[in-house]
Structure formats: C-alpha cells, structure tokens
Amino acid sequence: MTFQELQPKVSEIISDAQLSRDEKLQGICQLLNENIAHYNWVGFYFANHEDKTLHLGPYVGAPTDHTVIPFGKGICGQVAESNANFVVPDVAAQDNYIACSFTVKSEIVVPLFVNGINIGQIDIDSHVLDPFTAEDERFLEFVNSEIATLY
Template identity: 80%
Template sequence: MSFENLKPEVTQIIASENTSRDEKLLQICQLLQDNISYYNWVGFYFANHETKTLHLGPYVGAETDHTVIPFGKGICGQVAESNANFVVPDVAAQDNYIACSFTVKSEIVVPLFVKGQNIGQIDIDSHVIDPFTEADERFLEFVNEQVATLY
C-alpha cells in the first residue's frame, strides 16, 4: 500500500474514540509493519528530559532489550540530541549503533515534536539494506504530526 493510501488510515486511528493513546500508537505500528514490506520493527520511544533517557513505548516486531536508551547512544539517542531525522542505510557501517538483532540491516528514526519540543521518536528497523527514501521520511513526519495531536 502506498504512503498516500496509508495517510487516511493513520488519521482514522488517531481520531478513533474509546481507544487509549497507547492502543492508537500500537495500531499505527501494526498498520505500518503490515503494509510496508521493509518495515520489520516499528516502535515509539519517549524522552525523559530530566534523566536524559528514551523509554520504549508501543511497538511491533521482535522483542528488544533496549527499553531505556541514554541520549546520545545509538541512532535513537543521537536523534534525541540532534532533533533531526536519521537514516542509516547500513547499520554495519555505523559506529554509534546499538545492535538489536543480526537481522537488522538498516534503520530510520524520525523525531516527534509537540509544541516545538522533541518528546520522542518513531523508530523503524529493516531487514533490507538501504530501503529508506525521502518519501519514507516525509511519510513518517506526517505520522508523527498526527501522533503529536494526542499530546
């Protein structure tokens, strides 16, 4: 399914009543993983600015031990500090990478802003080398804009 076709589905999940925020986030993760072939792990991390750590929120995919990530550590931790998208075409070529699984070949992380503050991020791992394009970035920015309305 194309990104354009997924946008209304994301909007519909966000607008659904009688669904908790975490349930909505989980539904978004599932929607993305089910409909984009190279999205093999999809999850959200949320920032604790006092402790300078990220905390795992709803996700779909293989279990991870990385439930708390210090700012600056790994791709997610770097995005917490840079406030910028980070696309890693090949995780093996990345120095500051926290290995989750040998099956992960690439990663994209897009920060989640609420009222100008980076409160977290969407993190996607792929079992394919270099699948992410600018279209992925724009789509995930859209997803995060929708998610931001929940906060």
C-alpha cells in the first residue's frame, strides 16, 4: 500500500470515537507495520520533560528492553533534544545507537509536536539497510500531525 493510500486510513483511526488514544496509537502502529514492508518495528515514545526521559508507548514488533530512554541517548534520545527528524541508513555506523536487536539495520525517528512542544516521537526500525526516503519522512510527519490532534 502506498503512503497516499495509507493517509486516509490513518485519519480514519484518529477520528474513531470508539477508540481510546492508546488504542488509536496501537492501531496506527499495526497499520504501518502490516502495510509498509520495510517497517519492522513501529512504536511511540513520549517525553517526560521534568526528568528528561522518553517512555515507551504503544508499539508493534519485537519486545524491547528500552522502555525508558534518557534525552540524548540513542537515536530517540537525540531527537528529543534536536527536535529534528533523524534518519539512520545503517545503525552499525552510529556511535550513539542503542541496539535493540541484531536484526535492526536502519532506523527513522520523527518528533511529535503539540503546540510547538516536542511531546514524543514515532520510531521505526527496519531489517533493511538504507530503506528510508524523504517520502517516509513526509508520511511520518503527516502521521504525527494527525496524532497531535489527540492532545
């Protein structure tokens, strides 16, 4: 399924009044994981700005031990500080990378802004080297703009 075909499905999940916020996030994780071949782990981390940590939210994929990540640590922690998208074509080439699984080859993290504040991020791992394009970034920015309406 193309990103254009997925956009209305994302909006549909967000606007479903029957679902809680976490159920909507879980539904989006499942939608992306099932319909984009190079998305092998899809999840959300949410910021606690007081103690400068990220906390794992809904996700789909292999279980992770990384349920709390300090700002600045790993790709997710760096995005919490930079407020910018981070595309990692090859995780083995990153010094400040937190290894989740030996099967992960690349990662993309896109911050989630609500009223100009970075409240979290969507994190995608792939078992493929260098699969992420500018199209992935634009699509995930769209996903996060839809999610921001829930806050």
